[in-house]
Amino acid sequence: MRFFRQVWVVTVKDLRAELRTKEAINSSLAFALVILLMFSFAFDPLADTTREISGGLLWIVFAFAGTLVLNRSFARELPNDCLDGLIAAPISGSALFLGKACANFLLVMAVQLVSLPVFGVFYSVPWTKQFPELLLVLVLGTWGLTVVGTVSSALTVNIRLRELMLPMLTYPIMFPALLGAMELTADLVTGSPIGADKAGFLKMMIGFDVIYTAVSLLLVETILVG
Amino acid sequence: MREKALYLIGVLAVVLMAYNLAEIAAQPSEALFYIPLAGVAGLAAVTALVAGIAFLRTRNFQFDALAVAATEVGLAFLAAGIVCGCFLTHAEGGRWWSWDARLTAALVCWLLYATYLMLRHAVQEPSQRAAFAAVWSVFAFLDVPLVVATIAWWKPAAGMRMDWTPSRLLNLLALAMVGTLLTVVRMRQEEARRELDSLRRVTHAI
Numbered sequence: 001m002r003f004f005r006q007v008w009v010v011t012v013k014d015l016r017a018e019l020r021t022k023e024a025i026n027s028s029l030a031f032a033l034v035i036l037l038m039f040s041f042a043f044d045p046l047a048d049t050t051r052e053i054s055g056g057l058l059w060i061v062f063a064f065a066g067t068l069v070l071n072r073s074f075a076r077e078l079p080n081d082c083l084d085g086l087i088a089a090p091i092s093g094s095a096l097f098l099g100k101a102c103a104n105f106l107l108v109m110a111v112q113l114v115s116l117p118v119f120g121v122f123y124s125v126p127w128t129k130q131f132p133e134l135l136l137v138l139v140l141g142t143w144g145l146t147v148v149g150t151v152s153s154a155l156t157v158n159i160r161l162r163e164l165m166l167p168m169l170t171y172p173i174m175f176p177a178l179l180g181a182m183e184l185t186a187d188l189v190t191g192s193p194i195g196a197d198k199a200g201f202l203k204m205m206i207g208f209d210v211i212y213t214a215v216s217l218l219l220v221e222t223i224l225v226g
Numbered sequence: 227m228r229e230k231a232l233y234l235i236g237v238l239a240v241v242l243m244a245y246n247l248a249e250i251a252a253q254p255s256e257a258l259f260y261i262p263l264a265g266v267a268g269l270a271a272v273t274a275l276v277a278g279i280a281f282l283r284t285r286n287f288q289f290d291a292l293a294v295a296a297t298e299v300g301l302a303f304l305a306a307g308i309v310c311g312c313f314l315t316h317a318e319g320g321r322w323w324s325w326d327a328r329l330t331a332a333l334v335c336w337l338l339y340a341t342y343l344m345l346r347h348a349v350q351e352p353s354q355r356a357a358f359a360a361v362w363s364v365f366a367f368l369d370v371p372l373v374v375a376t377i378a379w380w381k382p383a384a385g386m387r388m389d390w391t392p393s394r395l396l397n398l399l400a401l402a403m404v405g406t407l408l409t410v411v412r413m414r415q416e417e418a419r420r421e422l423d424s425l426r427r428v429t430h431a432i
Contacts, residue, residue: 155358159348172337173365176372200379211368219361226354
């Protein structure tokens with residue numbers, strides 16, 4: 001019970017810091033909108049073929065915009081040696097990690113829920129038709145992104161080329177979850193239900209989230225303390 | 227003694243491969259090497275994982291040297307395997323890359339383990355580098371079955387038939403020996419580099 005209270009404190013602290021400065025979420029949102037617009041230059045936005053690949057486009061936007069939020073997660077703690085203070089605080093590394101991951105999850109989710117209607121309008125996609133299923137895929141994919149991304153953020157916080165290394169580390173690991181999310185989203189936003197042939201992707205995404213959450217909680221102490 | 231054992235392994239590997247050369251007349255040489263090369267890369271990944279976990283438990287830098295040596299050798303073997311696969315695909319359908327499920331999965335795994343080396347290069351402090359690399363090795367290893375399964379669902383139809391024939395198994399043995407040889411050589415190099423590094427630090431401190 002105490003563990004969850006600690007997680008909650010870290011989450012609220014991170015969200016409060018972010019909502020006061022709005023440094024990550026603003027840049028992430030602006031970036032998401034810019035990419036959404038840029039895709040319409042690359043593909044004919046009203047063609048049926050674009051609708052078929054729209055799930056993939058959407059996740060590329062989410063993954064790129066997500067790393068902007070994740071980059072700030074630990075980097076925010078660098079000024080005034082806040083990170084050392086957090087590590088020295090009487091909470092376990094896993095509570096700190098889970099708190100940060102939850103905060104990142106909520107922020108990335110917020111960016112997605114804002115860019116989704118814009119995407120729907122720009123590409124005339126009926127994304128509201130199966131919104132509960134779509135939300136499930138969004139939650140699963142985003143949790144995978146934030147868990148792996150928060151670990152990468154902790155790994156890269158003190159090294160050279162931090163901003164470059166985070167996406168380099170995150171995307172290859174994310175590959176199975178991202179592929180599953182793209183396949184499922186492409187179906188859901190165009191109005192066709194999740195078929196039996198695609199159900200495997202859903203199970204795989206759940207497995208991905210469970211495995212990486214567990215391993216991250218296990219190993220994060222090593223990353224933070226060394 | 228260790229030197230002689232290494233030479234022996236090398237000679238044995240060459241003998242095994244020479245014995246296999248007769249098979250090349252029966253099938254294209256890429257087919258003889260494609261799967262065994264990937265198999266050795268898999269063995270290297272297991273070695274790197276075990277060495278990484280051993281490092282995290284013991285903090286003995288020899289395990290870190292073994293992990294990086296095995297990962298690098300595995301990457302080289304997997305790259306060679308992917309190239310062999312490309313030649314096979316080209317021979318079959320005239321395309322160099324036809325999104326064959328196995329080859330695509332191999333490429334993703336290659337990229338995964340390439341990030342391991344990039345992470346190592348980016349971290350300066352030796353003990354932190356070793357710990358981060360070990361953690362990342364666990365992450366990358368866990369991803370391999372997920373990648374293989376996902377890509378098999380994604381492209382179920384695409385795929386060349388490839389089975390383990392006796393000659394391919396023999397080649398796996400030979401290539402595994404070559405891999406062991408290279409890993410030991412690279413491991414020594416890494417240990418020498420670390421010693422040089424610590425000496426440099428000492429002189430700096432003085």
